[in-house]
Amino acid sequence: MSRRKAMQSLANLEKALARLEEALDEDDMNSLYIDGTIQRFEFTFELFWKTIKRLLEEEGIEAKTPKETLKQAYAIDWLQDEHAWLQMLRDRNETSYVYDENKARQIYENIVDYFPKMKRTFKQLNERFQGDRNESSND
Template sequence: MARLNERLELAAKALARFDETLAIDKATPIERDAAIQRFEFTFEAVWKAAKDYLFEQEGIDAASPKGVIRHCREVGILTAKEAQEALTMTDDRNLTVHTYNEPLAAAIYSRLPAYRDILANWLARLRGQA
């Protein structure tokens, strides 16, 4: 349980840092790139916290972000719609990590506020259940 609580705390801190970048009005390209980077590490922190939650609370051992998302939907942590959006978010996260391309960065940046809401809801439910 201590590991799960630590993961949840780290995820909450990452989300707060992500929020800082989204609060910037008319972000410069550097600020946009920083927001994308903070999205990446927030996503990592939340899915890994969810992975630990599933294992410790539900006895489910999921190894990948998409597997964790699907199991979170099955146990009621995510709605079907949120899970579908989270799967798309996972694809975007994979694209940002492995390639850099200006139009892709702009497109992903435009989706960050919605992704932030999914991550915040996911984390809040994990914290409420742990």
């Protein structure tokens, strides 16, 4: 896995987080916004675990599945709350099958709670890997 591809993943993840934040700023009484927010969460979460997987590969750690990726990232202190990240994965898996408005609203409320964790984790990973890049370019 190339370093360039890992850095591109971080850049794409940053954009996805901004789009998710934009959706969370909308009116949560409108079911269309809730549906849109859930869809942005699905996309952002997919990018998140795949980015973490690429970054783990940069560190010589192999993970095959989303759950394994999250557990490996937690084991090396990249994720602070393993339970929350595994719940995000469960919610992500459920969103494909949510037709119940109450369940959709519950997942939306969970996304509101998840977002600060996602943003904080992105910031830490970005600083870690962009910092490594800047240090190696200064050599």
